[in-house]
Amino acid sequence: MSIAERPVRPVTDPSPDERARRKRGALVLPAILVLSDALCVSAGLYLSWYTRYVLEFGPEIEEFNFQPYSTYFPLQLWLVGITIATFQLADLYRTQRGLEWFDDIPSIVRGTAVGVMIVFTGVALSRYPASSRLTFILAWMYSSILVVLGRALVQWLLAFLYRRGIGIDRVLVVGGNNFGRMIMQSLAARGHLGYEVAGFVDDDRLGDFGPFHHLGGIADVERVALAERIDQVIVALPAASHGAILGIVDLCQRAKVRFKIVPDLYELSLSRVDVDTVSGIPLIGLKAMAIQGGNAMTKRAVDIVFAVGALLVCAPVMLVVAALIWLESGGPVLYRQIRIGKDQQPFGMYKFRSMRQDAERLRRNLVLKKRQDGRLFKDPNDPRRTRVGAVLRRWSLDELPQFWNVLIGDMSVVGPRPQIPEEVAGYEEWHRKRLAVSPGVTGLWQVSGRSELSFDEMVHYDIYYIQNWSLGLDIRILLRTIPTVLRARGAF
Numbered sequence: 001m002s003i004a005e006r007p008v009r010p011v012t013d014p015s016p017d018e019r020a021r022r023k024r025g026a027l028v029l030p031a032i033l034v035l036s037d038a039l040c041v042s043a044g045l046y047l048s049w050y051t052r053y054v055l056e057f058g059p060e061i062e063e064f065n066f067q068p069y070s071t072y073f074p075l076q077l078w079l080v081g082i083t084i085a086t087f088q089l090a091d092l093y094r095t096q097r098g099l100e101w102f103d104d105i106p107s108i109v110r111g112t113a114v115g116v117m118i119v120f121t122g123v124a125l126s127r128y129p130a131s132s133r134l135t136f137i138l139a140w141m142y143s144s145i146l147v148v149l150g151r152a153l154v155q156w157l158l159a160f161l162y163r164r165g166i167g168i169d170r171v172l173v174v175g176g177n178n179f180g181r182m183i184m185q186s187l188a189a190r191g192h193l194g195y196e197v198a199g200f201v202d203d204d205r206l207g208d209f210g211p212f213h214h215l216g217g218i219a220d221v222e223r224v225a226l227a228e229r230i231d232q233v234i235v236a237l238p239a240a241s242h243g244a245i246l247g248i249v250d251l252c253q254r255a256k257v258r259f260k261i262v263p264d265l266y267e268l269s270l271s272r273v274d275v276d277t278v279s280g281i282p283l284i285g286l287k288a289m290a291i292q293g294g295n296a297m298t299k300r301a302v303d304i305v306f307a308v309g310a311l312l313v314c315a316p317v318m319l320v321v322a323a324l325i326w327l328e329s330g331g332p333v334l335y336r337q338i339r340i341g342k343d344q345q346p347f348g349m350y351k352f353r354s355m356r357q358d359a360e361r362l363r364r365n366l367v368l369k370k371r372q373d374g375r376l377f378k379d380p381n382d383p384r385r386t387r388v389g390a391v392l393r394r395w396s397l398d399e400l401p402q403f404w405n406v407l408i409g410d411m412s413v414v415g416p417r418p419q420i421p422e423e424v425a426g427y428e429e430w431h432r433k434r435l436a437v438s439p440g441v442t443g444l445w446q447v448s449g450r451s452e453l454s455f456d457e458m459v460h461y462d463i464y465y466i467q468n469w470s471l472g473l474d475i476r477i478l479l480r481t482i483p484t485v486l487r488a489r490g491a492f
Helices: 016-054 071-088 101-126 131-163 178-189 216-225 242-254 292-327 361-369 385-393 402-409 420-427 429-436 455-467 471-487
Strands: 169-174 195-201 232-235 258-261 273-278 281-284 333-341 346-352 410-414 441-442
Touching: 016 071, 016 131, 016 258, 071 101, 071 131, 071 471, 101 131, 169 178, 178 195, 178 273, 178 441, 178 455, 195 216, 195 402, 216 242, 232 242, 242 258, 292 346, 292 385, 292 402, 292 471, 333 420, 346 402, 402 410, 402 441, 410 471, 429 455
Parallel strands: 169 195, 169 232, 232 258, 410 441
Antiparallel strands: 273 281, 333 346
């Protein structure tokens, strides 16, 4: 009997204390953000006045044109109020933990611009003395930067508390399939977002999945949610399970537990849907792959600029690394390995040598000994590594020469993981979709679990990236790569 067909059992509402805790949690973060934004916008206007009138940035200021800050202070109150109202309209005070601080940068820049323009328009129409256009331009720039930094600081402080178990949301995942496992891996890899995976429920998979516990079948969602004090249920079932999904949603609503549904991205990526109509009849198709035509040219131009900058900035570090490798083990400093790139074309990928010179000869024996998936062989205690190589691998310094591959067009800064021919030889047909674009130095798979992911999970991330590419997605992945590398989680 499916969950949709089971008799409805009475649900015990959360206790008053539990409801109060959830309500406080929903209000605290927006209040903190409002306070942070108000302080940052105020500081932005003061810094713009100081830059213009004290440091005399811009055209020379005659003595009779000088304006003390007391003239600008009333405008500060207006600017703070209007900007916060603009942010509220732009939904910048939502309690959505899945977003990183940099996801809101475009909305913040637009919101501060609107706030500054409204105040400046009021000043111009009322002939108020504080009418320096440069001051208001600087106020927009300073306020945007400070608000972004302020929100980054708030998220850092929240992450600090989350990692100590304060204010976390306990999550129950419904579904032990690929998408359910990907969700659990992603939440575990991004602990700074404040999610704790209590476990998962599934009718088919009856055992634990790594550190994630199997807590029962799908029909046990209600019992598990109440027993485990679940704050949020994430439904990751196949699109065909309509009855089960509706039943779970109903249980969550009656138990007053928040829920979210993961679309079956392998079957249909919602951002690729192309809807047309003929005589009012909807026709649904799929858009072409995102990384082609003008988008491909834009991505390539960004790759070139980024690669040149990275090679110039990292040149001193690369020289030191090269010297350390040569001093420890002699021989070549760089290691050139054949990888499979776009359209299944082989290319030579460069890395700093982090292993013994006979590493490739030993690889096959290690795969057999460890009984790992040969398409994604990783060993945290790989005996082939040198001492310097272990440090390089931990901090991803061995990958710096790959920016040369990016510069000459073999790779992209962001893209699927580059794989060796032996790995590609073991592909199933659907795996080959990830070879439609150039491989990347970093990618969605890396910031979502790195070496802790299974091969199929990594491919799902790569295919999702290819189907949903945008320049903004690349920027978010790059920004997420920095803390991922610093934490060195899954890097070996």
